Amino acid sequence: MSSASRLLSACRPGGLRPYCVAFSQPPDVKGNVSSVQVTINRTMATASSEKFLTIDNLNPCIKVMEYAVRGPLVIRATEIEKELEKGVKKPFKDVIRANIGDCHAMGQKPITFFRQVLGLVLYPALFDDPSITDDVKERARTILSGTRGCSVGSYTDSAGIEVIRKHVAQYIQDRDGGIPSDPDNIILSTGASGAIKNILALFHAKIDGKKSGVMVPIPQYPLYSASIAEFDLQQVEYYLDESKKWGLDIGELQRSVTEARKVCVPRVIVVINPGNPTGQVLTRQNIEEIIKFAYKERLFIFADEVYQDNVYDKDSQFHSFKKVLTEMGEPYSRMEMASFMSVSKGYMGECGIRGGYAEILNMHPDVKAMLLKAISAQLCSSTIGQAAIDCVVNPPKPGEPSYELFVKEKNNVLQSLKRRAEMVTNTFNSFEGFSCNPVMGAMYAFPQFKLPPKAIEAAKKVGICIVPGSGFGQKEGTYHFRTTILPQEEDLKKMLSMFDGFHKEFMSQVKRRKTEMATLSQNEQNMNILREVEVKKEARMDDRAARGFTEKENLDTKPIRVDNVFKGRENLKNILRSKCENVVPAVQSSIAIYQDDEDDEEADVSIKSVTMEMSEPPNAATASTSSRNPLQELPLPVSKPENISMITDRERFLQIFEYRYDILKYMLEAEHRSRPKSNYLQKQPDINAHMRTVLVDWMVEVCEEYKLDPETLYLSISYVDRFLSYMSVVRGKLQLVGTTAMYIAAKYEEIYPPDASDFVYITDETYTNKQVLRMEQLILKVLSFDLSTPTAYAFLCLYVAIENISDTVKYLAMFFCELALLDAETFLPYLPSQLAAAGLALARHHHGEALWTRSLTETTGYTVSNIRDLICLLNRAHQKMGTMKQRAIVDKYRTSKYLCVADCREPAMFCATDFDTVANAIAREHEEAVDRETNENVRKMISSLLFE
Known part of the structure; x- marks a missing residue:
């Protein structure tokens, strides 16, 4: 049995004709869990005809429904628990259940007041127990008086016991500062889940042939996606912004609903506050924006507020919708809405008792009657759950005998949860490759990890059961998992320590494996090159022999066979040395590879080696070159240390005054020679501007992951644009082009470039080393090996060095220039020098400095009038920053490394007079400088005459 499969065996009555059902749910290439796949094996072909309900005629909505919280990882964890009970040896003693918000299963003690009330209503004989206080007995009598026959074993009204609904209404009214609440709008339910599903079922209807759409946050609690599938509704996803502590952006809501209207009719918006699984707490302003959006789009609001007692952040506060x-x-107070509460969360944690309620606002009377009719078919919710809800909404009051103990137990639970929230956040943020937003509320952390998704590995190695992020939804290309903060503090420390040990071991194995693969790959490449050399040489020898031609004596004519003897790098070095001993040392390593055929499988590789006869002994320079072994390994760390700043080194070189203007003159001439075609995307048959934007966003992430120099990023994107200007590429190979361009740029620019295998690894091995190396040959051939392309970053560094620009302005200018990299159609028509100048101008404006100066005009050669349109375009790109799906550049410049320049920078506002004012100021400055120079010359002339 595999770790990702669950095998259930069953037999029909009488033990005849056994059959088995295998449920498998493996992760796909991107780490997302696919739909459940079902295979049925029966011992007799006639078995299917003997069952009326089969997988073929099952409700299709049930088949597509998923619920990751109890998915394959959890099933496997249960199997491991049973194996431990049977004495099977594991590297751990028990499984820590961090997958589900089950407080009591994680060791939380029940609240005494709750259990006493529930005990009394279940067993009234306890009323005679003197240890139970009078206020507890009074609560129990009130509940029993609302039941038929004074017993919780009887049916209740479909909406719940009336006296409890009145208590719920009073609780809501007190919570909301006196805003009235009507008991007739309260429906008691089997947990909040029962109420959510009952109301969601009302929207199971098609409008104009389209399904009803339900907007859910991503990440979201899987109950919603499962119920949406069950009721044949359309899930409409809107993404929370992880970079803003899982904030909710109205622009993202608008994008989501606009796209959804093409395929469905959006009718509901779900908001979880505090968030599950993300733990964020919405501000009042954010809630108001959501309400206005829902009003404008005519959406019914589902306010999931089951974690309203779980707020840990001192700067956050719960506000009910x-x-x-x-x-x-008006008009917002008349909007239709349902809010939900449960005894399963908060400080209570009574998950198994299944108590909850919904408050319905402004629902049409006829619709409300239909809802109550549908609920009546279920008779009523659990009476014990209803009693538990009464304990939540009608707790002990100050002065009552149970009050002090109740408050102490409640505060202990909430304070412990707050400590655990901080512990989980801090621990995950200390892991290499992990980032975790603060757990502001609720009971979960949702960390992101930049690793291959191997969540099940944790269950195998250390006994920690979590839930993969794909079960809650996540942005493409990111990987998360949800873990609860509910294990008791000692257990939580143990869990995090075990996770830390597993993570460090895993990272060590990944790095070791990458090093091994890189070494093997390099050896294989060298062997292939040498074999190709020998094959070509044999062919040449045969051809020359046929023409009666013999090689000169000073060249080795005997083919060297490599198939049987070249097993390691040392043998390979010796053979190459013997091949090259009569060749001029300066060209010993001059082996160039060209690709003549684009086909990856059948590419014809021709190898040309340049040789010369030695007419005289090599000089010292030549000798020193020959002493270096062409295959000698250099240390190749995957990334540069944080404290090495290639930007600083570049600027230090540019600060040498004698070089500056010669370099600038050369760059201004060179930028015209190697420009991509500005309209090349219009001529590409299979790719478009959006695909290029996604590619560039990914390339930014890769460069940050490997800590490559910014110039490497700009060069690689330039190589992509130039290559695509002349070659048509199918979309399946676009990432290969980007990957290879980064590989080429890194070898050109970096001191310690990553190996080809590192770039293969970062693509999740979508491509092979062989494909990358062959694409490298093709790109180099198309670019005619012209790799020295001036980029906007190179110009910006030169401007910064000449003008002595501050770090903040420099990083802001880099930020604006990189935003321009995303939009080829808008910014490719402009020269890199223009883009750097415009980026610098906009950065100065943001920093409160003069937009442009006379000195900048003299340095760059551009006046403010030359670049005013480009400045406006860059500012427009900055304005769109908040609604962009591609967040790599924004996230990059929100780090302290770049002084967080992407934060708190409102887009600038420009008008024509702004540019005119700057131009006039520069003109006046120029006139004043001319006047000063003229006056100085006159003064010198007069002084000279007087002296004579």
């Missing part, structure tokens, strides 16, 4: 909506007044 009902309170905000009511206080906003």
Whole structure:
């Protein structure tokens, strides 16, 4: 049995004709869990005809429904627990259940007041127990009086016991500062889940032939995606912004609903506050924006507020949607909404008792009647769950005998959860490759990790059961998992320590494996090159022999056979040395590879080696060159240390005054020679501007991951644009082009470039080393080996060095220039020198400095009028920053390394007079400088005459 499969065996009555069902749910290439695949093996072909309900005629909505919280990882964890009980030896003693928000299963003690009330209503004989206080007995009598026959074993009204619904309404009214609540709008349910599903079922209807759409946050609690599938609704996803502590952006909501209207009719928006699995707490302003958006788009609001007691962040506060909506007044106070609460969360944690409620606002009376009719078919929710809800909404009051103990137990639970939230956040943020937003509320952390998704590895190695992020939804190309903060503090420390040990061991294995693969790959490449050399040489020898031609004596004419003897690098070095001993040392390593055929499998590789007869002994320079072994390995760390700044080194060189203007003159001439075609995307048959944008965003992430120089990024994107200007590429090979361009640029620019295998690895091995190396040959051939292309970054560094620009302005200018890299159609028509100048101008404006100066005009050769249109375009790109899906550049410049320049920078506002004012100021400055120079010359002339 594989770790990703669950094999269930069953037999029909009588033990005849056994059959088995195998459920498998393997992760796909991107780490997302696919739909459940079902295979059925029966011992007799007639078995299917004997069952009326089969997988073929099952409700299709059930088949596509998924619920990751109890998915294959959890199933495997249960199997491991059973194996441990049977004495099977594992590297751990027990499984830590960090996958589900089950407080009591994680060791939380029940609240005494709750259990006493529940005990009394279940077993009234306990009323005679003197150890139970009078206020507890009074609560229990009130609940029992609302039941038929004074017993919780009887049915209740479909909406719940009336006295409890009145208590719920009073609780909501007190919570919301006196805003009235009607008991007739309260429906008691089997947990909040029961109420959510009952109300969601009302929207199972097609409008104009389209499904009803339900907007859900991504990441989201899988109950919603499962219920949406079950009721044949359309899931409409809107993404929370991880870079803003999982904030909710109205621009993203608008994007989502606009795209959704093409395939469905959006009718519902779900908001989880505090968030599950992300733990964020919405501000009042954010809630108001959501309400206005829902009003504009005519959406029914589902306010999932089951974690309203779980707020740990000192700067955050829970605001109910009902309170905000009511206080906003007309027309928003008339909006349709349902809010949900549960005894499973908060400080109570009574998950198994299954108690909850919904408050319905402004629902049409006829629709409300239909809802109650549908609920009545279920008779009623659990009476014990209803009693538990009464304990939540009607707790002990100050002065009552149970009050002090109740408050102490409640505070202990919430304070412990707060400590655990901080512990989990800090620990995950200390792991290499991990980032975790603060757990502001709820009971979960949702860390991101930049690693191959091997979540099941944790269950195998250390006994920690978590839930993969794909079960909650995540942005493409990111990987997360959800873990609870519910294990008791000692258990949580143990869990995090075990996770830390597993992670360090895993990272060590990954790095070791990468090094091994890089060495093997390099050896294989060298062997292939040498074999190709021998094959070509044999062919030449045969051809020359046929023409009666013999080689000169000073060249080795005997083919060297490599198939049986070249096993290691040392043998390979010796053979190459013997091949080259009569060749001029300066060209010993001059072996160039050209690709003549684009086909990856059948590419014809021709190898040309340049040789010369030695007419005289080599000089000292030549000798020193020959002493270096062409295959000698250099240390190749995957990344440069953080404290090495290639930007600083570049600027230090440019600060040598004698070089500056010669370099600038050369760059201004060279930028015209190697420009891509500005309209090449219009001529590409299979790729478009959006695909290029996604590629560039990914390349930015890769460069940051490997800590490559910014110039490497700009060069690689330039190589991509120039290559695509002349070659048509199918979309399946676009990432290969980008990967190879980075490989070429890194070898050109970096001191310690990553190996080809590192770039293969970062693509999740979508391509092979062989494909990357062959694409390298093709790109170099198309570019005619012209790799010295001036980029906007190179110009910017030169401007910074000449003008002595501050770091903040420099990083802002880099930020604006990199935003321009995403949009080829807008910015490719401009020269790199123009882009650097415009980026610098916009950065100065943001920093409160003069937009442009006379000195900058003299340095760059551009006046403010020359670049005003480009400045406006860059500013427009900055304005779109908040709605962009591609976040790599923004995230990059939100780090302290770049002084967080992407944060708190509102887009600038420009008008024509702004540029005119700057131009006039520069003109006046120029006139004043001319006047000063003229006056100085006159003064010198007069002084000279007087002296004579």
